[in-house]
Amino acid sequence: MDTIASIFSFITTPVSWVIVQFHSVYGAIFGPDTGWAWGLSIVSLVILIRICLIPLFVKQIKATRAMQTLQPEMKKIQERYKNDKQRQSEEMMKLYKETGTNPLSSCLPILAQSPFFFALYHVLNSIASNDTIGVINKSLLESAQKAHVFGAPLAAKFTDSADKVSALDASLTTVRIVTAIMIVLMSASQFYTQRQLMTKNVDTTVKTPFMQQQKMLMYVFPIMFAVFGINFPVGVLVYWLTTNVWTMGQQMYVIRNNPTPGSTAQAAYLERLHKHVTQHGKTRSRGERAIVKAIVAKGRDRNEFERKFINGLNKAGLAAQPDGTVTKGVNPEVAETEDGTPATGAAKRQQPKRQSKSQRQSGARSAGGSEPETPTTSLIKSDEPDDAKPDGGAAKPAASKTGSGTARSKAQSGQRKGPQRPKSPSKK
Secondary structure (H helix, E strand, O other), X not given: OHHHHHHOHHHHXXXXXXXXXXXXXXXXXXXXXXXXXXXXXXXXXXXXXXXXXXXXXXXXXXXXXXXXXXXXXXXXXXXXXXXXXHHHHHHHHHHHXXXXXXXXXXXXXXXXXXXXXXXXXXXXXXXXXXXXXXXEXXXXXXXXXXXXXXXXXXXXXXXXXXXXXHHOOOOHHHHHXXXXXXXXXXXXXXXXXXXXXXXXXXXXXXXXXXXXXXXXXXXXXHHHHHHHHHHXXXXXHHHHHHHHHHHHHHHHHHHHHOOOXXXXXXXXXXXXXXXXXXXXXXOOOHHHHHHHHHHHHHHHHOOXXXXXXXXXXXXXXXXXXXXXXXXXXXXXXXXXXXXXXXXXXXXXXXXOOOOOHHHHHHHHHHXXXXXXXXXXXXXXXXXXXHHHXXXXXXXXXXXXXXXXXXXXXXXXXXXXXXXXXXXXXXXX
């Protein structure tokens, strides 16, 4: 560890200068030789470093979102080469290279703050060895050696001998109890941070090497901290416990407000968003509008949680618009059924009524050119000229014609009920 820390000795002066500046502020409040003054200086150093790393954290989130957009392509590769793991890995690496994504982007904040971590270790190790370093002079060195955190000196380690701990005005039992508790808290916070990332903020429908790496880190990092933590000074344990707590809180905020699509965190977020939108009738913040806009833009590629959200708005009489706003009324362009098919507001086509056999035969005769039924006798009489009427009018011939047609229809219907009778010749 000392060899690694010496590699980053070039930034020990800036790190020691920052600690001294914070110590001058907290020393005026709690006293210059107290553990509160030096301990809070280390905590403030962590907060300052993590604030400076926020742009890198935002870049990490964008890279993670880019990985999520590739999940459909990853799923296709998995299905295509499910029996050839080597070819599957090669195609995955090719996809990462073509799209410019990196599955190890989640490790960027840890890698970026590693130099500060080892520089702080180098500073505290020099304090324990009674050596001045950076801007820490002899008087500050004596003040730091007197500072205790819960009875343990900042420069003491779990593996220190009793004589070395006694030289720092402390008890070996106290040092080991304090360092053991801090190591357990440090490992537990690291494990919880990785676990909530894997269980709440990962789309489990697609299995990727990225997920396997995250799962491995969830168990490897806590074990590493537990093993190497016994060689860390108390001040370094304060630093690492603080940065783990910061990471855990930052991760909880991201999971709650910007979850991964298809994860359980997204289902909980959309449920809360649906409740807020239906209660107020609109999206209240820029972040909510961005989420709604992204869901509407997906169209039929929405997952089950997003479809449920859109349908819930429609049932409440609201419609999600392409710009992320919400208005009253159902928008048929974004409404979907549970299986993902568009649900329009048009009425269903009515099925024609079923006709009887006699109605179908009557329609067939009309379509075949049969003589239409004469509605009334008066209409026939009005169509004929007066000089064409035989012997006092055409009522009788019209009536006989209508009667003969009725007789024929009765004869046809009688063919189905009884024995067929021979037709008599027409007497016209």
